[in-house]
Each structure stands twice: as C-alpha cells, then as structure tokens.
Amino acid sequence: MLLSICIVNWNTREDLRRCLDSLAAGAGALEIEVFVVDNASDDGSPAMVERDFPQVRLLRNPSNTGFAHANNQAIRQCRGDYVLLLNSDTLVSPGTLAVLVVGMEAHPEAGIGGPKLLNGDGSLQYSCRRFPTFTAGIFRNSAFGQWFSRNKKVRDYLMTDFDHASIAEVDWVSGAALCIRRAALERIGLLDERYFMYCEDVDWCYTVGQAGWKVLYFPEAVITHIIGRSSDLVVEKMVRAHHRSMRLFYWKHYAPKTFPLIRWLPPLGIRVRLQLVLWSKRREARHGKRTAEGRQGSPVS
Numbered sequence: 001m002l003l004s005i006c007i008v009n010w011n012t013r014e015d016l017r018r019c020l021d022s023l024a025a026g027a028g029a030l031e032i033e034v035f036v037v038d039n040a041s042d043d044g045s046p047a048m049v050e051r052d053f054p055q056v057r058l059l060r061n062p063s064n065t066g067f068a069h070a071n072n073q074a075i076r077q078c079r080g081d082y083v084l085l086l087n088s089d090t091l092v093s094p095g096t097l098a099v100l101v102v103g104m105e106a107h108p109e110a111g112i113g114g115p116k117l118l119n120g121d122g123s124l125q126y127s128c129r130r131f132p133t134f135t136a137g138i139f140r141n142s143a144f145g146q147w148f149s150r151n152k153k154v155r156d157y158l159m160t161d162f163d164h165a166s167i168a169e170v171d172w173v174s175g176a177a178l179c180i181r182r183a184a185l186e187r188i189g190l191l192d193e194r195y196f197m198y199c200e201d202v203d204w205c206y207t208v209g210q211a212g213w214k215v216l217y218f219p220e221a222v223i224t225h226i227i228g229r230s231s232d233l234v235v236e237k238m239v240r241a242h243h244r245s246m247r248l249f250y251w252k253h254y255a256p257k258t259f260p261l262i263r264w265l266p267p268l269g270i271r272v273r274l275q276l277v278l279w280s281k282r283r284e285a286r287h288g289k290r291t292a293e294g295r296q297g298s299p300v301s
Contacts, residue, residue, distance in 0.1 A: 003101055003179075004080030005034045006115070008070040009088045013045040014226040016088040017159075020053050026092030030101055033057070035074035036088075039064040066196035067175070075190060083185060087176040092223040100179055100221040103167065111213025112171025112205055115221035116164060125225055126158040127174040128217040131206065132246070133157065168217045171209070175201030177223045181265055184213050192252075197238065199245035206253055214280065237285030 005023065009016050016036070023034060037059045038046045049058050059073055071085055082101055086092075096115060106111045117127035133153060155161060178201055188207045191200045205215045211215065246269050255263050 001030065001082075001105075002081045002102060003032045003097055004031055004074075004078035005032055005086050005088050006033070006074035006078070006083065007036045007088050008039060008067055008074075009036055009039045009041060009045050010064060010127060011043045011045065012088045013041070013043045014050050015290040016045055017048060017052065018094070019086070019088050019090050020049070020056060022092040023097070024220040025050070025094040026097045027096040028095045030242075032097065033078070033080060035059065035077065037070040039066075039070055050190075056287065057065070059183050066193065067198075068191035068200040069193045072190045072193060083180050083184050085175050085178045085180075086223075087225060089226040090177060093222040093224070096221045096223055101219065103216070103218040104179060104181060105195070107167075107214070107216055109214045110216040111181050111208040111211070112173065112189075112215045113179045113218055114170075115177050115213070115223050116181075116217075116219040117174060117223055117225045120224060120226045122224075124164055125174075126160060126170070127176065127225070128162075128164075128170040129159055129172055130157050131171040132202065132249075153221075160259040164217075165219055167219065168219045169214050170200045171214060172205035173217060175204075176225045176227075178204070180204070180208075184208055184211070186198050187211050192248075194248055195245045196241050198242040198264075199247065199249045203249055203252070206249075206278055235285075236278065239277055239281060240274065243277075244261045245271055246270050 002103075007019065018037075020034070023032065034053075034056045035058075036049050036056050038049070038054075039061050040063050045059055046058060049056055057077070058072075059070075060074075061070065065073075075083055082104060084097070084100075100113060101117055104110055114128055117125040119125050178215065188204070188211050192203050195203065200243070208215060249269055250266050250270070254266065258266070
C-alpha cells in the first residue's frame with residue numbers, strides 16, 4: 001500500500017523541515033512518497049529540501065500559483081493508492097499515517113478521510129465540519145461572532161458538540177490534512193484551480209459526496225497543525241482570497257438550488273462579511289501595534 005503525500009510550501013522553511021522530519025515516524029511500516037511543491041519561496045525552503053531531504057520530490061514554481069494548482073502539480077505525478085494533502089505547518093504523530101490508511105481500507109465507502117487535528121498547545125482543532133450556511137458565515141470570524149460567540153449555527157458548522165472521539169461521517173475535513181482514495185480521485189478529478197486558496201477542500205468533499213462517497217473523520221490518527229503560518233504573512237490578501245473562494249463555492253454549488261429572486265442575496269452577504277472581517281483584522285492589528293509600542297515604552301496614539 002502506497003501513500004502519496006503532497007505538501008505545498010510558501011516561505012515556511014523551518015515548519016516544513018519539522019513536518020518532513022515527522023513523516024518517517026508518522027508512516028511507520030507504510031510505504032510513502034513525498035512531494036513538495038514550492039510556490040516561489042524566498043526564505044531558502046527549496047535549497048533546504050534539496051540538501052536535507054534528497055528523497056523528497058521537489059517541484060519549484062516561479063510564482064505563487066495557489067494551493068489548488070500547486071497540489072494538482074504533485075497529484076498528477078502521484079502513484080499512491082491514497083493521496084494525502086498535508087500543510088507544511090503540521091507535525092505528524094508516530095503511526096498516524098498508517099492509522100489513517102488502515103481506517104480508509106476498513107471503510108471502502110469513504111472517498112475522503114481526515115485525522116484529528118490539534119493546535120500547537122494540544123487543544124482540539126475543529127477540522128471536521130458541516131457544510132457552510134449563510135447564517136454560520138455571518139457569525140463565524142466576524143464582529144457578529146464576537147458578540148454572539150455561542151451562536152448555534154456556528155456550533156453546528158464547527159461540530160463543537162461532537163466529542164471528536166469516534167469515527168464519524170462528516171460533511172468535510174480540512175485540507176490541512178486530507179486523504180483521498182485513488183478511486184474517488186479518478187472519479188471526481190483534480191482540485192478546482194479557480195480557488196487560489198481556501199474552500200478547495202470544502203469543494204472537493206462536496207463533490208465526493210455528490211459522487212456517492214462518504215467523508216469520514218478518524219480520531220485515532222493525530223496531526224498537530226499550527227494554523228496560518230503562511231497566510232499570517234499576508235493577512236489582508238488571504239482574507240480577500242477566502243471570500244472570493246466563498247463566493248465561488250456558493251455560485252458553483254448553492255446558487256443553482258436557490259430561488260432566482262433571492263440568488264444574489266448570499267453574495268451580497270459575503271461582501272458585507274468581508275468588510276466586517278477586514279475591519280476586525282485591522283482593529284486587531286492596530287491594537288497589537290499599540291500593545292507592542294507600549295511594551296517598548298513608546299507613546300500610544
């Protein structure tokens with residue numbers, strides 16, 4: 001049984017090093033092949049991979065082509081019975097990859113499977129979710145969400161009431177660590193490259209479900225994920241990219257099922273949400289800057 005691992009990197013050299021270091025123990029006796037697609041990093045990542053991990057197949061892009069496009073470059077060359085999309089800012093626990101593949105083998109109805117993801121402090125990351133709804137989108141990661149933090153729609157979307165301790169069928173799992181069966185991949189095709197970043201995992205899981213496969217969550221496979229190491233470098237660009245992807249997902253999957261007279265309301269809501277999130281991020285950035293200046297003894301404006 002061969003597992004192909006695809007890692008897209010953009011300026012996360014030391015995270016990538018730790019991720020690659022974790023793969024041997026993570027695989028156990030499972031045979032793996034590893035691809036790193038570098039999206040024009042300028043932090044020495046490609047040279048590090050070539051020098052320290054000669055067994056890894058490195059693909060270099062002259063520009064940042066996005067998450068979906070870069071993964072597809074590797075997927076086209078994969079030979080595995082399963083393909084794992086894995087973020088560069090992850091650490092794979094010993095034996096986890098074998099557990100994940102064994103779980104997929106035991107559940108032939110599963111087209112996609114995802115492990116339990118943990119934050120850097122060991123707390124649970126809500127990586128298996130229900131498909132997004134308009135209400136959840138308004139409250140999730142926005143000013144409204146800060147005012148109504150226990151909103152039921154957001155809890156349902158994040159599956160916070162699920163104990164995350166048992167194998168379960170879910171709507172989608174995070175692309176930070178997403179395993180797809182070769183047969184499902186051949187049926188639904190590659191990632192949609194119109195998504196530069198974000199929502200390509202939701203789209204793939206939705207398409208897998210439409211094709212008759214299930215998406216399963218495997219809690220005994222554990223991976224630590226330090227969220228946003230690349231996206232934190234360009235926060236506002238990533239927020240805008242996320243909302244463009246949300247609109248694309250809506251028009252592709254939800255709009256055809258929405259009554260024509262109200263079909264334009266969700267995209268307008270996404271635009272409003274974008275402005276709310278940008279306002280919140282800018283406010284956080286100003287507050288963080290003032291806090292840092294305060295620590296240095298500088299006057300706070």
